[in-house]
Amino acid sequence: MMIAARVFATCGLSLILMTPAAGFEYSSKQSNAIASVAQANVAGGNCPGQEAINTAMADELREAGFVADPYKSTEFERVWRANTVELYGLLHRSSAALCAALWQRLGPSGSHGHQMLKVRNR
Numbered sequence: 616m617m618i619a620a621r622v623f624a625t626c627g628l629s630l631i632l633m634t635p636a637a638g639f640e641y642s643s644k645q646s647n648a649i650a651s652v653a654q655a656n657v658a659g660g661n662c663p664g665q666e667a668i669n670t671a672m673a674d675e676l677r678e679a680g681f682v683a684d685p686y687k688s689t690e691f692e693r694v695w696r697a698n699t700v701e702l703y704g705l706l707h708r709s710s711a712a713l714c715a716a717l718w719q720r721l722g723p724s725g726s727h728g729h730q731m732l733k734v735r736n737r
Contacts, residue, residue, distance in 0.1 A: 640690070648676050649679075649694045649695055651720075651727060652676060653695055653698035655667040655721050655731035657717070658717040662714035663735075664734060664735050665714065666732065666733050667732060668731050668732065672731055
């Protein structure tokens, strides 16, 4: 199956949302939810001072229509992996820029509209 990519720019850095090819069962809302949760997960594990909000990530998936544990789905895994691989590539090339872009998208008052990152408690 081919996976299509959509690009958006934040902080001068292009973030790529990987989505399944046309005709697949996921809606764009579901594909975007997977991408957003993958972004929060990568930021929370790799960006200094950022922590992913687990309940917000679960809410994001639930609001997109995932009712069971989507991580068990092969197609979910494929879309998740495509997003994660791309994010780690960006992290390797420009971690500060990626972390800033993810914070602006998923942090408080972020452009995504649902906060999925918070300042890490020390």
